[in-house]
Structure formats: C-alpha cells, structure tokens
Amino acid sequence: xxxxxxxxxxxxxxxxxxxxxxxxxxxxxxxxxxxxxxxxxxxxxxxxxxxxxxxxxxxxxxxxxxxxxxxxxxxxxxxxxxxxxxxxxxxxxxxxxxxxxx
Amino acid sequence: xxxxxxxxxxxxxxxxxxxxxxxxxxxxxxxxxxxxxxxxxxxxxxxxxxxxxxxxxxxxxxxxxxxxxxxxxxxxxxxxxxxxxxxxxxxxxxxxxxxxxxxxxxxxxxxxxxxxxxxxxxxxxxxxxxxxxxxxxxxxxxxxxxxxxxxxxxxxxxxxxxxxxxxxxxxxxxxxxxxxxxxxxxxxxxxxxxxxxxxxxxxxxxxxxxxxxxxxxxxxxxxxxxxxxxxxxxxxxxxxxxxxxxxxxxxxxxxxxxxxxxxxxxxxxxxxxxxxxxxxxxxxxxxxxxxxxxxxxxxxxxxxxxxxxxxxxxxxxxxxxxxxxxxxxxxxxxxxxxxxxxxxxxxxxxxxxxxxxxxxxxxxxxxxxxxxxxxxxxxxxxxxxxxxxxxxxxxxxxxxxxxxxxxxxxxxxxxxxxxxxxxxxxxxxxxxxxxxxxxxxxxxxxxxxxxxxxxxxxxxxxxxxxxxxxxxxxxxxxxxxxxxxxxxxxxxxxxxxxxxxxxxxxxxxxxxxxxxxxxxxxxxxxxxxxxxxxxxxxxxxxxxxxxxxxxxxxxxxxxxxxxxxxxxxxxxxxxxxxxxxxxxxxxxxxxxxxxxxxxxxxxxxxxxxxxxxxxxxxxxxxxxxxxxxxxxxxxxxxxxxxxxxxxxxxxxxxxxxxxxxxxxxxxxxxxxxxxxxxxxxxxxxxxxxxxxxxxxxxxxxxxxxxxxxxxxxxxx
Numbered sequence: 001x002x003x004x005x006x007x008x009x010x011x012x013x014x015x016x017x018x019x020x021x022x023x024x025x026x027x028x029x030x031x032x033x034x035x036x037x038x039x040x041x042x043x044x045x046x047x048x049x050x051x052x053x054x055x056x057x058x059x060x061x062x063x064x065x066x067x068x069x070x071x072x073x074x075x076x077x078x079x080x081x082x083x084x085x086x087x088x089x090x091x092x093x094x095x096x097x098x099x100x101x102x
Numbered sequence: 103x104x105x106x107x108x109x110x111x112x113x114x115x116x117x118x119x120x121x122x123x124x125x126x127x128x129x130x131x132x133x134x135x136x137x138x139x140x141x142x143x144x145x146x147x148x149x150x151x152x153x154x155x156x157x158x159x160x161x162x163x164x165x166x167x168x169x170x171x172x173x174x175x176x177x178x179x180x181x182x183x184x185x186x187x188x189x190x191x192x193x194x195x196x197x198x199x200x201x202x203x204x205x206x207x208x209x210x211x212x213x214x215x216x217x218x219x220x221x222x223x224x225x226x227x228x229x230x231x232x233x234x235x236x237x238x239x240x241x242x243x244x245x246x247x248x249x250x251x252x253x254x255x256x257x258x259x260x261x262x263x264x265x266x267x268x269x270x271x272x273x274x275x276x277x278x279x280x281x282x283x284x285x286x287x288x289x290x291x292x293x294x295x296x297x298x299x300x301x302x303x304x305x306x307x308x309x310x311x312x313x314x315x316x317x318x319x320x321x322x323x324x325x326x327x328x329x330x331x332x333x334x335x336x337x338x339x340x341x342x343x344x345x346x347x348x349x350x351x352x353x354x355x356x357x358x359x360x361x362x363x364x365x366x367x368x369x370x371x372x373x374x375x376x377x378x379x380x381x382x383x384x385x386x387x388x389x390x391x392x393x394x395x396x397x398x399x400x401x402x403x404x405x406x407x408x409x410x411x412x413x414x415x416x417x418x419x420x421x422x423x424x425x426x427x428x429x430x431x432x433x434x435x436x437x438x439x440x441x442x443x444x445x446x447x448x449x450x451x452x453x454x455x456x457x458x459x460x461x462x463x464x465x466x467x468x469x470x471x472x473x474x475x476x477x478x479x480x481x482x483x484x485x486x487x488x489x490x491x492x493x494x495x496x497x498x499x500x501x502x503x504x505x506x507x508x509x510x511x512x513x514x515x516x517x518x519x520x521x522x523x524x525x526x527x528x529x530x531x532x533x534x535x536x537x538x539x540x541x542x543x544x545x546x547x548x549x550x551x552x553x554x555x556x557x558x559x560x561x562x563x564x565x566x567x568x569x570x571x572x573x574x575x576x577x578x579x580x581x582x583x584x585x586x587x588x589x590x591x592x593x594x595x596x597x598x599x600x601x602x603x604x605x606x607x608x609x610x611x612x613x614x615x616x617x618x619x620x621x622x623x624x625x626x627x628x629x630x631x632x633x634x635x636x637x638x639x640x641x642x643x644x645x646x647x648x649x650x651x652x653x654x655x656x657x658x659x660x661x662x663x664x665x666x667x668x669x670x671x672x673x674x675x676x677x678x679x680x681x682x683x684x685x686x687x688x689x690x691x692x693x694x695x696x697x698x699x700x701x702x703x704x705x706x707x708x709x710x711x712x713x714x715x716x717x718x719x720x721x722x723x724x725x726x727x728x729x730x731x732x733x734x735x736x737x738x739x740x741x742x743x744x745x746x747x748x749x750x751x752x753x754x755x756x757x758x759x760x761x762x763x764x765x766x767x768x769x770x771x772x773x774x775x776x777x778x779x780x781x782x783x784x785x786x787x788x789x790x791x792x793x794x795x796x797x798x799x800x801x802x803x804x805x806x807x808x809x810x811x812x813x814x815x816x817x818x
C-alpha cells in the first residue's frame with residue numbers, strides 16, 4: 001500500500017486526506033474511499049494533499065468527479081497543501097482554474 | 103475628375119474664342135476688301151454712266167449744231183423753219199421737241215413771239231407755232247437761260263407747259279452778223295429718257311443712278327417702279343445736306359456718304375461725282391450694304407455654322423479623350439491595385455512555404471524551392487515534423503496564376519488540417535481529396551505527393567495522386583502508383599505505399615516545371631537530364647543539390663521565358679546515432695493493478711540514472727499515462743495481453759518504448775483535450791495523452807510487424 005486515503009467531517013465540511021502516491025492502481029482503491037464525496041450534499045469539501053506526493057490522471061478524474069458533484073449542489077472544493085509537482089500537473093491539464101487552492 | 107472636366111471645358115472655350123477671332127478678323131478683312139472693291143466699282147459706274155449720259159447728250163448737241171447753218175440760211179423764210187425743226191427731230195429718236203424761240207418782234211409779220219416747234223405725235227413728227235397766249239416762252243427757263251448764255255447750255259430741268267412732262271433742254275443762242283442774239287435754238291429731252299439711259303443697267307439689283315444739277319437739283323433717276331421718288335429725294339437731301347459726313351474716295355474722284363434707307367432696305371452708300379466739263383451736272387450711284395456685303399454675311403453665317411459644327415465635333419473628341427483618359431487612369435489605378443494585391447498575394451504564398459529545416463531536429467535535412475512563373479503560382483510544397491515524423495508534400499495545381507494560387511492555398515491548409523491527427527498518408531490524401539472535391543466547380547485538379555517519414559526508423563509511407571514520382575538520389579525513382587489526381591473523384595480510394603530510407607539517402611521531389619522547362623528551341627529539360635544531375639549529386643546537401651539543379655536548368659533554358667512554376671524539394675535522411683548506456687525492460691499484464699509494479703520499476707530506473715525527484719515524477723507520470731492507455735485500450739475486454747516497456751538512455755536522452763500486440767491504435771492521432779473548458783464541460787478522457795505530450799519532448803507511434811510501438815523521448 002503506497003497510498004492512504006481518509007475522509008472526515010469537521011465543522012460541516014468534508015475533509016479528505018490523501019497521503020502517498022496516487023498512481024493509477026492506487027486511484028482505483030482511493031476511489032472506493034472517496035466515492036461518498038461525489039454527493040457532497042451542499043457541504044464544502046477540503047482535500048488535504050499535504051502528504052500527497054504524486055497523482056496520475058486517474059486521480060485527477062476522481063477529483064473532477066467530486067468537483068462536479070459539489071458544483072451541482074452549490075458547495076465548493078478546496079485543495080490544501082498541494083506540492084509544486086502536482087500543481088504543475090494541474091496546470092498542464094487546465095485543472096488549476098477549476099479548483100480553489102489554499 | 104473635376105479637374106479633367108475643367109480642362110476639357112477650357113480647351114473647348116479656347117477653341118471657340120480662337121475660331122470666333124479668326125472668323126471676325128477674316129470678316130472685317132474681307133469686308134474692307136469688299137468696301138474697297140465697291141468704291142472702285144462705284145467710281146467706274148459713275149465714270150461710265152457719265153460717259154453714256156454725255157454721249158447721249160452729245161448726239162443731241164450735234165444734231166442741233168448741225169442744223170444751225172440751215173436755220174441761219176432760212177431766216178428770210180420764217181415758215182421754212184418749221185421744216186428745219188422737224189429735221190432736227192428726225193435725226194434723233196430720243197428727242198421730243200425742237201424749237202427756235204426768237205427774240206420778241208424779230209419777225210414783225212409773225213407778231214411779238216415766234217417759235218416754230220417740232221414734236222412727235224403717234225411716231226410722226228409735226229410742227230407748230232408754239233408761241234401764244236398760253237405759251238409765252240420769254241418767261242420759260244430755257245429761253246431765259248439760253249438767251250443769257252454765251253454759248254450752248256443745258257438748262258435746269260423744268261416741266262414744259264406743252265407736254266407737261268419734266269424735261270431738260272439744250273439751247274444754242276443764234277446770233278446775227280453783229281453777234282446779237284436773235285433767237286434760242288433748243289431741243290428738248292424728256293428727263294425720263296435720261297433716267298432710262300442712266301439706269302439701263304445697275305451695279306446691284308437694287309442700286310440706281312441719279313443725275314443732279316451742280317446745285318443738287320434732281321434731273322433724272324430711276325423709274326418709280328424701281329425706286330420711289332421719296333427715296334430718291336432722301337438720297338438727294340443727303341447729298342445736299344452739308345451736315346452729313348461725306349468722305350472722299352481714295353482716288354479723290356468721288357465722295358461717299360452712308361445712309362439708312364427709309365424703305366426698309368437697311369444701310370446703304372451713295373457715291374457721287376461731278377461731270378467733267380459740260381454740262382455741270384452731278385451723277386450719283388446708290389447701293390445697299392445688303393447687296394454689297396450680303397454674300398459676305400451669308401458666308402460668315404455659313405462659316406459660323408461650320409465652326410459651330412466643328413466646335414461640337416471638337417467638344418465630343420475632347421470629352422471622349424477626357425473620358426478615355428479617366429478610364430485609362432482608372433484602369434491604371436486598378437492595375438496598380440491589382441499589382442499590389444498580387445504582390446501581397448505573392449508574399450502570402452511565400453509565407454506559406456516552410457522557411458528552413460525543422461529546428462531542433464538533426465534527423466533530416468530539408469530544402470525546398472518554388473520559383474513561380476508569375477507573381478503567384480499553383481505549385482505547393484510543405485513539410486513539418488510532428489511526433490518524430492516528417493510530413494511532407496509536393497503538388498501542382500492545374501493551370502497558373504491567381505486561380506491556381508487560390509486552389510494551392512486551399513490544398514495547403516487541407517494538408518495541414520489532415521495531418522494534424524493522422525499519420526497515414528493515404529488517409530491524409532483521402533481527406534484532402536474529399537474536401538477539395540466539395541464545390542470544385544472550376545474543375546481544377548491537383549497532382550499531389552504526400553509522404554510521412556518516421557524519423558526513428560526511416561520508414562517512409564507515401565501516397566501519390568498523379569504526381570511525378572520522387573527520386574532517391576543516386577538510385578531509382580520511388581515505385582509510386584500514379585493513382586488519380588486530387589479533386590477529381592471524391593470517393594477514389596487512395597492506396598498507401600511504403601519503403602525504408604537508408605541512412606544518408608536523399609529523396610528528391612519536383613513538379614513538371616522542372617522536366618518541362620523549355621529553351622528557345624522549345625526543347626524540354628527532360629527526366630534524363632534530371633537523373634543525370636541527381637546521379638552526380640549523391641553527396642550534396644539538399645540546399646547544394648537544388649542550387650545545382652537550378653543552375654543546370656538556367657543553363658539549359660538560357661533566356662527563354664519561364665512557362666511554368668518550378669518547384670523542388672530535397673530531403674536527406676540522417677538519423678541520429680543512439681548508443682544506449684542503459685536498457686531496462688518491464689513486461690506487464692493488461693491490468694491496472696500492474697501499475698504498482700510499474701511505479702516501483704520507474705523509481706528504480708530514475709534512481710539509477712540519478713534523475714532528480716521532480717523530473718523523475720514527470721517521467722513516471724508520462725510513462726504511466728502511456729502504459730495505462732495501452733492497458734485500457736490495446737486488448738479487447740476480457741482478453742489478456744502484454745505491455746512491454748523498454749527504457750533506454752545514452753545519458754542525454756531517455757527513450758521509452760511501449761510495445762503491445764493489441765489492435766492498431768495510434769494515440770498520437772487523437773485530438774488534444776481542451777484544457778480551457780469549465781468543470782461541468784470537462785470530459786474524463788484525453789487527459790492521459792495530454793499529459794504525455796506536455797511532459798515529454800517527442801512522442802512517436804509506429805505500427806511495426808503487428809505491434810504498436812509508442813516511443814516517448816525526453817532530453818535530460
């Protein structure tokens with residue numbers, strides 16, 4: 001297991017913590033954990049990437065799925081602690097303009 | 103335009119003024135000549151008429167003088183004098199009467215007055231004793247003047263109291279031996295006869311002559327049916343009126359006065375002169391300007407009309423010229439505009455051509471050349487490198503000039519569009535063909551050769567559409583099927599052919615402008631000459647080769663006009679040598695869970711190569727996305743298959759080769775995902791290949807021997 005994914009609800013917000021390297025194989029398992037966030041029901045979602053080192057496009061797809069769900073219910077998704085390499089991937093894919101960063 | 107109209111108007115007005123001046127000058131010059139001529143004629147008329155009148159008078163004078171001796175001889179027999187007077191009358195038909203008026207009481211037996219007088223009645227001459235109670239001749243003018251005169255005289259005109267007609271008389275005094283006047287011998291001439299003699303002929307139809315006494319008293323003139331007496335009196339009053347200006351003629355023999363006719367005949371002139379010698383009469387001739395200058399006026403009118411016609415014609419010519427000039431200017435302007443547009447079009451066309459060898463690529467050396475026969479041409483060549491593949495084409499649009507150039511531009515963009523996501527030259531050709539067939543109303547067609555050279559392997563795939571077969575320098579022409587030219591049949595199925603270019607070999611492409619370049623003798627440069635040049639140029643670079651070919655062509659055609667666009671493209675294939683220092687291989691099953699193994703593999707390789715963390719993550723991400731792509735799509739669902747990953751490096755570059763035996767699938771031919779869309783519109787797919795393209799320097803796909811070979815290269 002090169003990746004660890006958790007979700008918590010703090011102060012009416014979902015907080016998803018991604019740790020390790022989210023390659024395509026890891027993304028399959030992480031999606032199982034993150035699926036509930038596809039319906040955030042109006043609650044804001046904070047995705048904590050402080051300890052996330054790597055993400056492949058399948059990981060981006062999960063984030064996009066969460067974002068679409070949140071936008072549909074009027075809440076927002078905030079990316080937290082994204083490292084430069086991952087930010088670069090967001091840039092290359094145009095995702096940087098879709099998400100909010102902290 | 104305004105200026106032009108003014109210039110035309112000025113020319114026409116100037117011409118009109120000039121014509122009018124010429125006409126006026128000529129008129130006044132001719133008029134003064136005519137005036138001079140009139141004076142001459144009038145003077146001749148006066149002289150001639152004077153002579154005629156005097157002649158007529160002379161004959162009367164001679165008649166009378168001839169009988170004076172008879173008269174004197176017969177004085178003793180007064181009654182015989184009747185015969186004498188009758189004789190005188192017989193001598194001249196113009197005479198109406200002839201008589202001898204004796205001084206009172208000369209013949210006592212005849213009473214106080216005695217005047218034997220002969221006259222005509224019904225063409226018979228009769229004579230009477232004219233003196234009586236009613237006719238006291240001593241009170242008559244002729245007697246008084248005649249008796250008082252020292253010799254023969256012509257009396258002033260008077261109305262005779264026998265015939266009651268105006269007449270003049272010629273009188274001779276009759277003297278006795280003592281020189282005492284005893285009688286006046288006289289003959290009478292009716293003024294009418296003098297007038298007729300004078301006016302038997304006229305200078306001009308309306309002109310007439312008048313006789314006057316020295317005192318300006320009317321003697322004779324034209325008949326009243328010719329000129330009314332009132333008009334004649336008017337002329338006489340002018341002659342007699344000292345306040346009317348009279349000018350002497352140039353010869354000084356006559357005087358002239360001008361007048362305005364009261365009878366409506368306009369202006370006129372009267373010339374008058376004195377008789378030379380006896381009788382001391384004046385003679386005048388009257389003529390009217392209408393008749394003197396009438397023809398001149400008519401001439402002037404006609405010339406004026408002619409000038410007007412000429413002026414109208416001149417105006418038309420000038421206006422036509424002005425219009426032509428304007429048209430010419432407009433045409434020039436249009437031509438200039440066309441020229442400048444053509445220049446711009448020519449520049450645009452040049453801009454379309456690739457400038458130089460693709461930068462940053464040492465695998466090929468390319469040089470192209472297009473020399474249009476006109477400002478713009480219908481030939482095309484293009485090349486560019488995408489994903490380690492050289493796409494190139496050369497073509498020739500039927501025809502020349504602007505229409506061909508426009509088609510060429512269309513073909514050029516179609517080529518660029520069709521090659522954006524397609525590596526198969528036959529399919530590229532098909533796309534170009536289908537699109538260019540659409541709405542090709544002008545029935546222009548294009549011969550086109552499209553090649554795709556895979557740079558890592560040297561594999562050349564090509565498709566020919568009726569173009570001249572390219573030549574491998576120093577060897578043979580490519581065995582290219584002719585097929586149909588582009589833009590003829592939309593559904594024509596183009597076939598791809600392929601070959602492998604050897605290292606260092608050069609492919610030479612050209613249009614028929616090369617082989618059909620003609621010299622003055624209409625001979626063509628020909629394929630053989632082309633082959634000769636190529637065979638002697640094996641070691642030349644493309645630029646050198648084209649320079650040499652152009653030189654040969656110019657030497658051949660000399661100064662003959664270039665009749666067709668001349669286009670050449672030379673491609674020298676010089677692949678980089680790659681000596682791998684590191685080769686690692688990993689074989690995965692087509693299952694995403696295998697990615698975990700791939701991740702470990704990548705980490706160990708990048709560590710071996712000493713690649714820093716950030717770059718290592720980039721390489722890993724790119725390779726992972728490419729591998730996942732193969733896992734997801736290469737094999738039909740449910741079938742197992744392998745994905746082989748080779749990693750090679752010479753220290754400067756890292757190459758990934760991802761090989762599978764699944765269905766042919768070219769990820770480089772996929773359209774790039776749009777990264778500017780909103781979250782709602784973003785699609786899930788396409789992200790992987792986008793990342794591969796963004797993270798790697800080059801990406802190259804080849805289908806080789808039933809395998810999909812994807813090569814990713816990164817310079818480190």
